[in-house]
Amino acid sequence: MAEANRRDIVLLVDDSPDALGFLTEALEASGYSVLIATSGHGALQIVARISPDLILLDAVMPGMDGFETCRTLKADPAVAQVPVIFMTGLTETEHVVKALESGGVDYLTKPINIDELRARIRVHLSNARSAQSARVALDAAGRHLLAIRGDGQVHWTTPQANRLIETAIGHADGIGEVARAAAAWLSHRRAGTAQQADTTFPFPGATGLPLTLSLLGTIGTDEYLFRLTSANRQSEDEMLRERFGLTHRESEVLLWIANGKANRDIGEILGLSSRTVNKHLEQIYSKLGVENRASAAVKAADVLRET
Numbered sequence: 001m002a003e004a005n006r007r008d009i010v011l012l013v014d015d016s017p018d019a020l021g022f023l024t025e026a027l028e029a030s031g032y033s034v035l036i037a038t039s040g041h042g043a044l045q046i047v048a049r050i051s052p053d054l055i056l057l058d059a060v061m062p063g064m065d066g067f068e069t070c071r072t073l074k075a076d077p078a079v080a081q082v083p084v085i086f087m088t089g090l091t092e093t094e095h096v097v098k099a100l101e102s103g104g105v106d107y108l109t110k111p112i113n114i115d116e117l118r119a120r121i122r123v124h125l126s127n128a129r130s131a132q133s134a135r136v137a138l139d140a141a142g143r144h145l146l147a148i149r150g151d152g153q154v155h156w157t158t159p160q161a162n163r164l165i166e167t168a169i170g171h172a173d174g175i176g177e178v179a180r181a182a183a184a185w186l187s188h189r190r191a192g193t194a195q196q197a198d199t200t201f202p203f204p205g206a207t208g209l210p211l212t213l214s215l216l217g218t219i220g221t222d223e224y225l226f227r228l229t230s231a232n233r234q235s236e237d238e239m240l241r242e243r244f245g246l247t248h249r250e251s252e253v254l255l256w257i258a259n260g261k262a263n264r265d266i267g268e269i270l271g272l273s274s275r276t277v278n279k280h281l282e283q284i285y286s287k288l289g290v291e292n293r294a295s296a297a298v299k300a301a302d303v304l305r306e307t
Contacts, residue, residue: 250284
């Protein structure tokens with residue numbers, strides 16, 4: 001019931017107190033919960049804690065303007081899919097183009113017509129929900145997918161892909177590194193310096209867990225979809241299964257334990273419930289002759305180091 005009554009959250013970013021007051025009153029009267037930021041930096045601080053459903057962003061602000069703010073937001077996979085509607089008195093074509101190129105989905109000129117604003121918000125929230133539903137379906141299927149733009153910006157990723165990249169690269173900007181490498185590969189492919197028939201390329205993981213990226217196709221204007229796999233994941237699975245007499249799923253769980261993942265993370269990566277992960281752990285402990293995950297991780301790591 002709480003979910004059904006949830007109010008959509010709109011982040012309103014504007015340095016004008018008059019505009020903030022007018023728009024906040026209109027949006028709240030329309031049934032939205034409103035968060036307020038008076039600068040680009042303030043907006044970034046808010047989205048680091050709360051993910052809004054939509055962002056209304058003034059283009060012209062002192063310091064970090066709306067265009068830079070939007071580009072920074074779109075570089076963060078956690079909020080990259082949140083639609084951004086620009087609001088400004090600038091009407092020249094170059095400013096409209098700049099707003100769209102920085103990641104905005106729409107553009108409203110001031111003074112804002114509230115009826116038009118409501119209509120555009122409804123449309124973009126609906127579009128965002130449809131896109132999110134598609135990604136949730138992919139997540140539920142356990143797909144390791146990454147969508148990028150031609151310039152190397154991350155468009156969206158599934159949680160499974162995020163976690164696989166985090167494990168392979170070992171630091172926070174791992175997703176950005178992989179996306180930039182994919183964009184460079186696409187560029188070489190278009191230029192003819194890579195074989196057009198090739199649809200996969202390797203990415204060396206910093207933690208010794210190399211990745212393979214497979215191009216699934218173009219899914220929008222300048223948007224490319226890749227599937228990620230761990231290049232040596234299968235051989236490691238086989239090694240653990242052979243050494244300890246594990247089932248295929250048990251070996252997958254043990255491999256992620258050896259890579260330091262918590263039960264919740266393992267469940268998300270493999271598409272399992274926490275209860276199922278715990279059941280697999282019971283069998284793993286029994287077969288390895290250990291009593292806890294730390295001892296299991298050590299045994300698994302010893303085997304993997306033999307390669």
